[in-house]
Amino acid sequence: MMKKVFERVYLALLLIFMYAPIVTLIVLSFNSSKSRAKWGGFTLNWYVNLMSDEAVASALVNTLTIAVLATVFSTIIGTFTCIAMIGISKKMRSVIMGITNIPMINADIVTGISLMLLFRFLHLSSGFSTILLAHITFNIPFVMLSVMPRIKNMNFYVYEAALDLGASPAYAFSKTVLPDLVPGIVSGALMAFTMSLDDFIITYFTKGSGFETLSTLIYSEVKKGIKPEIYALSAIIFVVVLVLLFIVNRAPASKTNKK
Amino acid sequence: MGKDLITLEHITKSYDGTTILDDLNLSIYENSFVTLLGPSGCGKTTTLRIIGGFEKPDMGRVIFDGQDITSLAPNKRQLNTVFQKYALFTHMNIADNIAFGLKIKNKSDAYIRDKISYALKLVNLEGYENRMPDSLSGGQQQRIAIARAIVNEPKVLLLDEPLGALDLKMRQDMQYELKRLKEELGITFIYVTHDQEEALTMSDHIVVMNQGYIQQEGSPEKIYNEPENAFVADFIGDSNIIRATMVRDKLVDILGAKFDCVDTGFGENKPVDVVIRPEDVELVAPEAGTIEGVVTGLTFKGVHYEMDVMANGYEWLVHSTKLSEVGSKIGIKVDPFNIQIMNVPESEDEEAISETV
Amino acid sequence: MKLFKNKKSAYLMSSPYIAWALIFIVVPLCMVIYYGLTDSHGAMTFSNIATIAKPGYLKALRRSVVLALASTLVCFILAYPLGMILSSMKLKRNTFLVTLFILPMWMNFLLRTLTWMTLLEGKGVINTVLEFLHLPTINIINTPSAIILGMVYNFLPFMILPIYNSLSRIDDNVINAARDLGANSLQTFLRITLPLSVPGIISGITMVFIPALTTFAISTMLGGSKILLIGNVIEQEFTQLYDWHLGSGLSIVLMIFILINMVVESIFDKQGGLS
Numbered sequence: 001m002m003k004k005v006f007e008r009v010y011l012a013l014l015l016i017f018m019y020a021p022i023v024t025l026i027v028l029s030f031n032s033s034k035s036r037a038k039w040g041g042f043t044l045n046w047y048v049n050l051m052s053d054e055a056v057a058s059a060l061v062n063t064l065t066i067a068v069l070a071t072v073f074s075t076i077i078g079t080f081t082c083i084a085m086i087g088i089s090k091k092m093r094s095v096i097m098g099i100t101n102i103p104m105i106n107a108d109i110v111t112g113i114s115l116m117l118l119f120r121f122l123h124l125s126s127g128f129s130t131i132l133l134a135h136i137t138f139n140i141p142f143v144m145l146s147v148m149p150r151i152k153n154m155n156f157y158v159y160e161a162a163l164d165l166g167a168s169p170a171y172a173f174s175k176t177v178l179p180d181l182v183p184g185i186v187s188g189a190l191m192a193f194t195m196s197l198d199d200f201i202i203t204y205f206t207k208g209s210g211f212e213t214l215s216t217l218i219y220s221e222v223k224k225g226i227k228p229e230i231y232a233l234s235a236i237i238f239v240v241v242l243v244l245l246f247i248v249n250r251a252p253a254s255k256t257n258k259k
Numbered sequence: 260m261g262k263d264l265i266t267l268e269h270i271t272k273s274y275d276g277t278t279i280l281d282d283l284n285l286s287i288y289e290n291s292f293v294t295l296l297g298p299s300g301c302g303k304t305t306t307l308r309i310i311g312g313f314e315k316p317d318m319g320r321v322i323f324d325g326q327d328i329t330s331l332a333p334n335k336r337q338l339n340t341v342f343q344k345y346a347l348f349t350h351m352n353i354a355d356n357i358a359f360g361l362k363i364k365n366k367s368d369a370y371i372r373d374k375i376s377y378a379l380k381l382v383n384l385e386g387y388e389n390r391m392p393d394s395l396s397g398g399q400q401q402r403i404a405i406a407r408a409i410v411n412e413p414k415v416l417l418l419d420e421p422l423g424a425l426d427l428k429m430r431q432d433m434q435y436e437l438k439r440l441k442e443e444l445g446i447t448f449i450y451v452t453h454d455q456e457e458a459l460t461m462s463d464h465i466v467v468m469n470q471g472y473i474q475q476e477g478s479p480e481k482i483y484n485e486p487e488n489a490f491v492a493d494f495i496g497d498s499n500i501i502r503a504t505m506v507r508d509k510l511v512d513i514l515g516a517k518f519d520c521v522d523t524g525f526g527e528n529k530p531v532d533v534v535i536r537p538e539d540v541e542l543v544a545p546e547a548g549t550i551e552g553v554v555t556g557l558t559f560k561g562v563h564y565e566m567d568v569m570a571n572g573y574e575w576l577v578h579s580t581k582l583s584e585v586g587s588k589i590g591i592k593v594d595p596f597n598i599q600i601m602n603v604p605e606s607e608d609e610e611a612i613s614e615t616v
Numbered sequence: 617m618k619l620f621k622n623k624k625s626a627y628l629m630s631s632p633y634i635a636w637a638l639i640f641i642v643v644p645l646c647m648v649i650y651y652g653l654t655d656s657h658g659a660m661t662f663s664n665i666a667t668i669a670k671p672g673y674l675k676a677l678r679r680s681v682v683l684a685l686a687s688t689l690v691c692f693i694l695a696y697p698l699g700m701i702l703s704s705m706k707l708k709r710n711t712f713l714v715t716l717f718i719l720p721m722w723m724n725f726l727l728r729t730l731t732w733m734t735l736l737e738g739k740g741v742i743n744t745v746l747e748f749l750h751l752p753t754i755n756i757i758n759t760p761s762a763i764i765l766g767m768v769y770n771f772l773p774f775m776i777l778p779i780y781n782s783l784s785r786i787d788d789n790v791i792n793a794a795r796d797l798g799a800n801s802l803q804t805f806l807r808i809t810l811p812l813s814v815p816g817i818i819s820g821i822t823m824v825f826i827p828a829l830t831t832f833a834i835s836t837m838l839g840g841s842k843i844l845l846i847g848n849v850i851e852q853e854f855t856q857l858y859d860w861h862l863g864s865g866l867s868i869v870l871m872i873f874i875l876i877n878m879v880v881e882s883i884f885d886k887q888g889g890l891s
Contacts, residue, residue: 087626
């Protein structure tokens with residue numbers, strides 16, 4: 001019984017540690033006093049200001065565009081490469097996977113610097129395109145690492161059975177191999193999207209001046225001093241994440257329920 | 260047989276409102292091979308886990324060697340368990356796996372070394388000390404799990420479906436192995452399985468369970484030849500279970516034909532269930548049988564033929580070494596001794612309960 | 617495995633990625649090494665790497681290692697009991713709780729750090745509450761403690777997940793078997809549970825230690841401008857001082873640390889898995 005109580009208390013304390021800061025941020029986003037420590041009454045001003053803040057709006061658009069594009073490209077390239085790996089010699093496969101692992105293991109700061117050096121060397125003007133290239137690069141490993149296990153465990157006799165039953169290779173592939181890969185592809189894509197949204201360090205080194213994503217914008221704002229609008233932004237982001245997670249978790253659950 | 264070693268008294272256990280065991284009473288004799296047999300969910304594994312100390316009963320007592328051990332922790336009990344899927348410690352080699360219990364008890368290194376080699380010899384795996392569990396086959400891992408348990412010299416070895424994960428050939432070999440081990444060690448084995456063949460092959464005493472109740476207990480011969488209700492008859496081997504009417508003592512009406520039998524005391528014109536084993540059905544010339552039928556199915560099984568015979572609206576299952584072609588007319592005869600009469604349960608609940616009273 | 621008519625088509629299909637990986641992974645790394653090993657005239661030199669031995673740089677490196685180790689340790693101490701509690705729970709409840717613990721990870725990394733700026737400031741939320749309760753205020757913003765706190769808060773989920781996964785993968789019957797063989801709870805934990813969770817601990821340590829060692833944002837935001845970590849030093853070389861050679865040289869030092877970390881971990885991993 002004592003053990004149960006201790007476990008509950010421990011869980012509660014850690015949850016408070018994780019969530020109290022976030023709750024504080026959300027509360028402060030409604031605080032009309034500019035001083036963070038005093039409660040000056042309820043206001044929606046910071047939200048209103050945020051809506052009319054063009055820097056935030058363009059950073060938000062940039063962040064989402066880059067995340068979506070990087071996810072799409074990295075998912076396609078990653079999945080195709082994983083499928084191609086089936087037909088490649090084992091040695092070559094381990095070389096490719098070894099290289100793929102580098103951005104995962106290496107420190108983000110080194111990856112960011114190395115890409116910055118490359119872009120400067122190629123005289124690519126820093127901005128949207130360099131960030132996108134960088135994001136695709138660090139996203140591909142996430143896609144491949146979640147698709148590869150599926151490929152390894154796949155039963156290729158099903159594919160051969162489909163061919164045997166008269167299906168064309170393309171049809172057999174889309175009806176047998178692809179459905180098996182879908183869960184891996186989806187989780188890889190989700191992971192890539194999250195990583196893209198959350199990335200700061202690599203973006204920071206490849207963005208150049210005058211182009212901001214949410215992360216880099218917050219970083220430069222914070223250096224100048226925190227504006228209450230940032231709290232409003234945090235609150236919105238948290239709620240959006242919460243809703244998205246809820247939807248993502250709900251979708252597969254309702255499917256399995258029907259079965 | 261010997262004296263009672265373990266007694267379960269009025270054991271009741273439920274999970275989330277579902278009753279798994281209901282007022283279970285069971286005595287296990289010293290030095291016997293007892294099998295708890297039943298379909299999945301019948302409560303056999305829960306019974307074993309209560310004996311092992313991994314579950315606490317909601318009500319009732321577990322008596323071990325005269326002492327109440329109901330709430331004693333598993334590590335304080337003088338019995339050891341061989342788990343489903345072996346539960347070997349994958350981060351230790353075979354020697355360390357076997358030595359685990361002995362090291363906990365601070366036995367000397369020399370003693371432990373002797374015990375390991377003795378146990379490995381006993382399970383025919385000499386020289387495997389330094390192998391890792393993952394490098395062994397399922398059957399070998401099973402033997403190690405047994406060796407790991409018996410080096411602690413338990414008074415009772417609990418085995419929870421230990422052969423379930425093995426293939427057929429391996430399972431049959433291990434059955435003999437376990438019987439041999441039981442003879443050599445001279446301790447009590449409590450064995451849980453859903454496989455009636457395993458139970459019949461190895462046990463001294465079988466406890467058939469269903470829905471948390473004991474349906475019947477007794478020697479393998481008794482359970483097989485004299486099932487006390489339709490559940491036991493159906494679960495142990497293939498049977499013809501037919502609703503019939505007891506005309507009077509020693510005469511039963513099966514599917515409209517009168518059969519002589521040996522049972523008495525069921526009253527007159529009372530509904531009963533009869534059990535007739537497929538190998539006890541004799542196929543004779545149509546006019547020589549008690550009832551007439553037509554062979555509708557035939558399968559060669561190696562030792563015998565398995566035939567389906569349609570007679571008086573019931574499809575009889577027949578095992579015979581003599582072949583009758585499909586479509587041929589035959590007669591059915593049953594020796595009076597081979598007709599087992601059982602009371603008809605009045606409700607499903609009673610069916611489960613009937614033998615616990 | 618006849619998905620491909622011949623090997624050629626498989627290689628053809630993988631060639632775009634191979635080209636991509638060469639251009640965007642291998643070549644950039646080679647460039648870091650090239651810059652790190654040359655001076656501004658293109659002559660080969662080790663002086664960039666040797667700079668790490670200079671007092672200011674060495675201090676930053678030492679501080680980085682100490683803070684990263686400390687925050688990794690704190691994360692481990694917090695996460696292990698949590699992993700045990702979560703893995704002992706019934707499935708329905710624990711998936712919800714695990715999600716709850718990793719949920720903050722989906723919030724932007726900088727916002728997570730920003731919260732602690734707000735909380736810890738001299739006249740921040742925590743001190744206001746403490747003052748209101750007539751308790752002594754704490755002043756840890758712009759100190760190493762604040763940086764550790766920020767690292768722990770940011771990277772704790774990276775420790776929780778692998779530990780929880782490795783613990784929940786342990787078969788209940790393996791624990792039961794140890795109890796059955798006479799081990800008490802403590803012996804069972806030390807001899808069975810802990811060794812079997814080593815792979816999870818190791819990947820948790822990697823996932824916390826490397827980002828903690830190389831961060832510069834957390835130290836900038838919570839450490840003020842005075843506490844420089846090796847990450848800050850490298851960042852400044854590139855974005856303010858434009859000394860790419862020195863910055864690359866220091867990056868090589870960082871990579872050496874990552875390599876050492878990997879080697880140490882693979883040794884531990886082998887021990888955990890074999891002995």
